[in-house]
Amino acid sequence: MRGGVRVAAWAWVLALWAGFAAVGQAVDQDALVRRVDAANHARYDHVLSYTVTEHYRVFRGNDLAHPAAEMTVLTTYTKGVGKSYEVKSQTGSALILRFGLKPLLENEKALNNPATVENSWFSSANYEMKVKVGATQRIGERDCVALAITPKRKAPNMVEGTLWVDPRDGTIAQVEGVGTKSPNPLSGPAKMMRQYVNIDGYSMAVHARAESDSAVIGRSVMVIEYSDYRVKTDKGGE
Numbered sequence: 001m002r003g004g005v006r007v008a009a010w011a012w013v014l015a016l017w018a019g020f021a022a023v024g025q026a027v028d029q030d031a032l033v034r035r036v037d038a039a040n041h042a043r044y045d046h047v048l049s050y051t052v053t054e055h056y057r058v059f060r061g062n063d064l065a066h067p068a069a070e071m072t073v074l075t076t077y078t079k080g081v082g083k084s085y086e087v088k089s090q091t092g093s094a095l096i097l098r099f100g101l102k103p104l105l106e107n108e109k110a111l112n113n114p115a116t117v118e119n120s121w122f123s124s125a126n127y128e129m130k131v132k133v134g135a136t137q138r139i140g141e142r143d144c145v146a147l148a149i150t151p152k153r154k155a156p157n158m159v160e161g162t163l164w165v166d167p168r169d170g171t172i173a174q175v176e177g178v179g180t181k182s183p184n185p186l187s188g189p190a191k192m193m194r195q196y197v198n199i200d201g202y203s204m205a206v207h208a209r210a211e212s213d214s215a216v217i218g219r220s221v222m223v224i225e226y227s228d229y230r231v232k233t234d235k236g237g238e
Helices: 002-026 029-046 094-111
Strands: 047-060 069-078 082-092 127-139 142-151 159-165 172-179 191-199 202-212 220-233
Touching: 029 047, 029 127, 029 142, 029 159, 029 202, 047 094, 047 202, 069 094, 082 094, 127 159, 127 172, 142 172
Parallel strands: none
Antiparallel strands: 047 069, 047 220, 069 082, 127 142, 142 159, 159 172, 172 191, 191 202, 202 220
């Protein structure tokens, strides 16, 4: 009996490994990039609106247990309008809140201007994308493949690094890398990571982390948690 269980376990492991290998080998780079582009457009075309609660925490130095500042925001997105923010609560350093988090919200609002929002997409128009052969990772409940991404221009919102995508539909599961330009002249480019969940077929951010360092203000780490999505699409309902 034990031998049968052991054989079955090894068979499951080998099948899982073979599945990952098949994903890595079967990826057609051009086709995958087209799926990523199509997923971007589908999200913009079909998501009419959503609300989400965003919880920001900023840590200083090596203390990752006690945030120097926190802010909870209700974000509202409306197609053709962009994003708006309602601050629900804020505590901690007034300087970080005023000169760190509030400008960040304004920057996000500017990035989501309907006239220019496509400039911030992870798409082939903005990035060179190349499949990392054999690079696969289980993210949430999805088997994802990696795309090396290199921005076609330098901007604070552009990232050089790795984009993890679902090869079946091109939706994004995770991005990690380094900003090509610092938004703050007092600090270097930030190392960042953002994870996404699939809601009604569209990628929505669920967790993010950014770390920067400066000779003037030292190390700072920002963590964002996204929760309570209410998404409305042209398919109806929420």
